[in-house]
Each structure stands twice: as C-alpha cells, then as structure tokens.
Amino acid sequence: MTNILSLIPARGGSKGIPRKNIRDFAGYPLIAWSIAAGLQAHTINRVIVSTDDEEIAAVARGYGAETPFMRPHELAQDRTNDLPVFEHALKWLEDIESYKPDIVVQLRPTSPIRPKDCVDNAVRILIENSDADSVRGVVAAGQNPHKMWRFNGYDKPMKPLLEVEGINEPYNAPRQILPPVYWQTGHIDVIRTSTITRKHSLTGSVVYPLVIDARYTVDIDTLADWAKYEALVTSGLEMVTPDKRLRRAMPKKIELIICDFDGVITDNRVWVDQDGHEAIAAYRSDSLRIHELRAKGVEVIILSSEPNPVVAARAKKMDVEAIHGVGIQDKGRAMREVLERKNVRAENVIYIGNDRNDLPCFEIAGWSVAVADAYPEIIRSADHVLTRAGGHGALRELCDLILSKDSK
Numbered sequence: 575m576t577n578i579l580s581l582i583p584a585r586g587g588s589k590g591i592p593r594k595n596i597r598d599f600a601g602y603p604l605i606a607w608s609i610a611a612g613l614q615a616h617t618i619n620r621v622i623v624s625t626d627d628e629e630i631a632a633v634a635r636g637y638g639a640e641t642p643f644m645r646p647h648e649l650a651q652d653r654t655n656d657l658p659v660f661e662h663a664l665k666w667l668e669d670i671e672s673y674k675p676d677i678v679v680q681l682r683p684t685s686p687i688r689p690k691d692c693v694d695n696a697v698r699i700l701i702e703n704s705d706a707d708s709v710r711g712v713v714a715a716g717q718n719p720h721k722m723w724r725f726n727g728y729d730k731p732m733k734p735l736l737e738v739e740g741i742n743e744p745y746n747a748p749r750q751i752l753p754p755v756y757w758q759t760g761h762i763d764v765i766r767t768s769t770i771t772r773k774h775s776l777t778g779s780v781v782y783p784l785v786i787d788a789r790y791t792v793d794i795d796t797l798a799d800w801a802k803y804e805a806l807v808t809s810g811l812e813m814v815t816p817d818k819r820l821r822r823a824m825p826k827k828i829e830l831i832i833c834d835f836d837g838v839i840t841d842n843r844v845w846v847d848q849d850g851h852e853a854i855a856a857y858r859s860d861s862l863r864i865h866e867l868r869a870k871g872v873e874v875i876i877l878s879s880e881p882n883p884v885v886a887a888r889a890k891k892m893d894v895e896a897i898h899g900v901g902i903q904d905k906g907r908a909m910r911e912v913l914e915r916k917n918v919r920a921e922n923v924i925y926i927g928n929d930r931n932d933l934p935c936f937e938i939a940g941w942s943v944a945v946a947d948a949y950p951e952i953i954r955s956a957d958h959v960l961t962r963a964g965g966h967g968a969l970r971e972l973c974d975l976i977l978s979k980d981s982k
Contacts, residue, residue, distance in 0.1 A: 578697060579620050579667075579675035580612030582639065583659050584683050585650035586627025590795055595625075595683050596633045596937065599800070600807040602816045605630065606637040607686030610816040611762075613638050615693035618679065624663050626650035628910065628920040629938045635921070636937070636957075638820050642671070656680070660770050677701075678765050680776070684794045685760035687806055688814045689786065696764045696784040707778020709764040712756035713788040720744040720752045760793050761786055822957045825940045828872050828976060829922040832909060832935065833969060835878035835885050835898065837928035838945055841965025852882055855965055861892035863973040872976065874969075875912065879903055879931065906934025913938075926972055928952060928964050943972055 584595040584605050596603040605623065612621035623634040624645045631641040643666045649659050660678065667673045677700060679693060696709045722735040723745070738744040744752055762784065769778040789811060792803045807813070836842055840854040847853075864874050876889050878898040889896030902908045913920055925932070925939035928948040936942035936955050944956035947963040958975075962968045 576617075576677060576701065577675045578618050578677045578679060579622060580615070580618045580679040580681055580693075581660060581663055582608050582612070582621070582623045582634075582681050582683060583656060584623055584625045584627075584630050584634070585645070585654075586625060586630055587650060587652070589652065591797060591800065593629075594794070595627075595630050597800075599686055599794075600804045603633050603637070604686055604794070605634055605683045606816040607688075607814065608681040608683045609634060609637045609639045611681050611688050611693055611814045612679065613817075614690070614814055615679075615697070617694050617697040619675070622663065622667075624659055628913065629906065629934075632920050632938045632940065635822060635940070636819050637816060641921070642667070657770070657774065657776055660765075660776060661774075664767065664770060675767055678767055678770065680763040680765065682760040685792050686794075687790050687792045687803065687811070688761050689790060690812055690814055692762055692784070692786065692814070696762050699782050699784060700764045700766070703782055705780050706782045707766060707769040707773065707780045708776070709762075709782045709784050710777065711759045711761035711763070711784045711786050713759055713786050713791050715755045715757040716788075718749060718752055719755055720747075721749075756783065756785065757791075759786060759791055761790065819955070822941055824958070824975070824979060825922055825924070827922050828924060829918045830913075830916065831867070831872060831874045831924045831926065831972065831976075832877050832912070832939070833874065833925075834927040834929070834932055835876050835880055835888075835896075837948070837964040838926055838968055839876065839888060839892075839965065841963065842928070843965075852884060854884055854888070856888055857965055857967045857970065859967060860969040860973075861894075863970065863977060864892060864894060866977060867973055870977075873916075877902065877905060877908060877912070877935070879905065904934070905931055906938060909935045909938055924972070924976075926960075926969065 588594045595605045609621055612618050621639045623639045623641050625631050626645040626647050634641055649662055700706050700709045720736050720738060723732040724735050725732040734745055741747050765776055769775055794800055840856055845853040874894045876896040878885050879902040881899045885898040886896050920938050921940035923939045924941045925935045926943040928945045930951060942956045944952045944959045945964040945968040946960050953959050960968050960971050962971045
C-alpha cells in the first residue's frame with residue numbers, strides 16, 4: 575500500500591493578516607478547510623500540521639489533524655522557504671516514529687477552496703506517471719505572458735518577455751494562436767518523498783499538472799482578499815467543506831488544569847453590602863480532591879480577569895495559584911504566558927470555563943470543558959460538558975473524571 579502523508583504548513587507569525595491561519599473564514603478557522611481536504615481524501619493516510627504556534631496546533635487537533643511535533647522557531651520566519659519545513663517534518667517522523675511516507679501532499683491554508691476530487695486526482699496523476707517527481711495544481715492564466723514586456727529603465731527600449739517558435743512577434747499575434755499558459759496555485763502539491771530527501775526540492779525536474787477550474791482560484795494575502803473569497807463559499811461551487819469541530823478525548827497525559835473563576839468556581843452570583851464589599855458562593859468540595867491530583871502531577875490554576883481580592887482569598891483556601899486582575903483581559907494570551915512559564919505543552923492542559931471570554935483558552939487547551947450552565951456558544955465549542963453547574967461542584971466533577979480515568 576502506498577503511504578501518503580498530507581502536510582499542512584501553518585506558522586503563527588503572519589504579518590499581513592495576524593493569526594490568519596485560525597481566523598474565521600466562512601464559519602470555520604482558515605486552516606480547517608485544508609485539514610478537511612486531507613481528511614476527506616480517499617488516498618491520504620495521515621494529516622499533520624507543521625506549526626510553531628500552540629494555539630494553531632490546538633485548533634488543528636480540534637478539526638482532526640495531528641500535531642506530533644512543534645516546528646522550530648527558526649523555521650517559522652517571514653523568509654523561511656517550504657523545503658526546510660518539509661525536511662524537518664520528514665526527519666522528525668522518521669527519527670521519532672520510524673515513519674516514512676512514500677508521497678507527501680502539501681495543502682496550503684491560504685488556498686481554502688478546493689474541488690472535492692482535487693487531492694485524489696493529483697495523487698492519481700503522480701502514481702500513474704512513474705517519471706513524475708511531483709504534481710502541482712495550476713489554472714489557466716488570466717494574462718498571457720507572451721504579450722508581456724521587460725525593460726531596465728523608462729528611458730530604455732523594451733524587449734518581449736518570451737518568444738514563440740514559429741510565431742513572429744507573438745505580442746502582436748491573436749491570443750487564440752498563442753500557446754496556452756497556466757498559473758500555479760496554492761491548492762495542492764503532491765511530491766514523492768524521494769524528491770524532497772534526495773533531490774532537496776519540492777518539485778524536482780519532472781512536474782505534472784493538475785488543471786483546476788479557474789473559478790477555484792483563491793490565494794489570501796490581504797483582508798480585501800478575505801472578504802472577496804468568503805463570498806465564493808456561497809456561490810454554488812462544489813467544494814470541500816470542513817466537518818463540525820471534533821470532540822477530542824481527554825488527554826492521556828494531564829499536567830495542568832486551568833479554571834475560570836466566576837461561573838466555574840462560583841455560581842456567577844455576587845452579594846454586595848452597603849459599603850461595596852463583595853461576597854461570592856463557592857462549593858467547598860471542589861478543593862477536596864485537588865491534593866490527590868497534585869500527588870499525581872496535575873496542577874490546578876485559577877485564571878480570571880476579576881480584580882476583586884475574593885479570587886485570591888478563595889484560591890488560597892483551595893491551595894491553588896490564582897492569576898487575576900484587570901490586566902487579564904486577553905485570557906488566551908495570559909494562558910500562553912502561563913504555559914511558557916511553566917514549560918507545559920498545551921496538549922497536556924485542560925481548561926474549564928463558562929463564558930465567551932474563555933473561547934481563546936478553549937482553542938489553546940488540549941481538552942476544553944464547559945460547566946453545565948455555560949453559555950450556549952461555550953457548550954457548542956467544548957470537548958466535554960459537565961453535568962454540574964458552576965459553583966455547584968463543577969470542578970469536583972472534573973477532578974473525579976480525571977482520577978477515575980487514572981484508576982482504570
């Protein structure tokens with residue numbers, strides 16, 4: 575059996591459109607469209623995302639891709655070519671997993687709209703042509719380069735860009751008699767692994783075409799492109815469409831639980847006396863099994879934008895760390911800082927929340943958990959929904975789930 579890997583390169587440091595790989599495109603994160611193209615193809619055995627960004631990795635896993643490694647930062651710069659990214663992925667997979675695919679399929683996130691048979695057709699062309707080093711998606715060019723010119727200064731004469739054998743002055747010739755030309759797209763590249771490892775190229779010297787209907791031509795570089803191409807999704811084109819977000823299983827290895835405070839540790843109500851002092855209601859039993867988790871190497875942290883000292887007071891009573899205050903407005907960023915400080919991988923983290931400002935943390939965590947009375951958007955986005963409401967034993971229920979898993 576031919577072993578075929580789909581590799582999706584998605585670095586975190588996009589300048590033109592910040593965080594573009596996980597920005598919503600027609601209802602799904604941009605990267606989900608390329609993941610779907612790999613997962614829905616009949617010929618693909620594995621779909622892996624190569625990224626340097628934990629948040630992108632978490633979103634990718636949520637839509638069914640693997641992220642077995644993190645790409646080194648030096649291979650995620652503005653000027654980094656694709657070749658070293660693919661060489662790194664193949665070497666890691668061979669060294670760590672003893673896995674070596676026969677064929678690698680590149681699916682760029684910036685070309686999200688693909689015909690449903692795009693991947694399988696490109697793979698078929700490569701397999702049927704033993705001389706092929708690769709197959710690349712192309713569309714009929716909108717402008718014919720035989721009518722193009724080049725010059726070295728406005729005061730210098732021009733020269734034709736191309737010449738055509740048998741046609742004098744092709745730039746004056748009717749378009750119909752000129753050779754057809756094609757523009758390479760970002761939809762798909764199918765490459766023999768040997769082309770990458772032996773020829774150190776993502777194309778090689780023998781490149782076969784997969785001709786794609788020009789209506790599918792999409793390459794997103796600017797926000798104007800974004801709005802323009804989103805409209806294609808509702809244009810009636812037959813295309814690969816992502817499935818709904820997959821519900822992930824609880825991680826095999828858990829190092830950290832991060833909890834929201836209001837609506838998770840509390841029931842989201844607050845009592846205010848005449849002097850403005852606030853009091854909250856919490857569930858005493860939430861903290862009873864935290865010591866058992868800690869003994870198994872699982873730490874619990876409270877992350878809250880609530881500045882009230884009651885957060886620190888309750889955390890002290892529970893014997894857990896609390897990170898809170900008005901400076902925690904971007905909880906996703908705060909969570910990434912916690913993981914970096916503690917040197918914990920996102921895939922080994924559980925986040926439990928109840929409100930919309932928890933969504934960035936859901937995208938980062940390896941497993942996202944919603945309390946029973948969370949906002950509907952949170953419940954739809956969660957990997958697991960608890961039976962208990964916030965402030966009524968939700969954290970205790972999660973602790974019980976983890977400890978019961980470990981006891982099996």
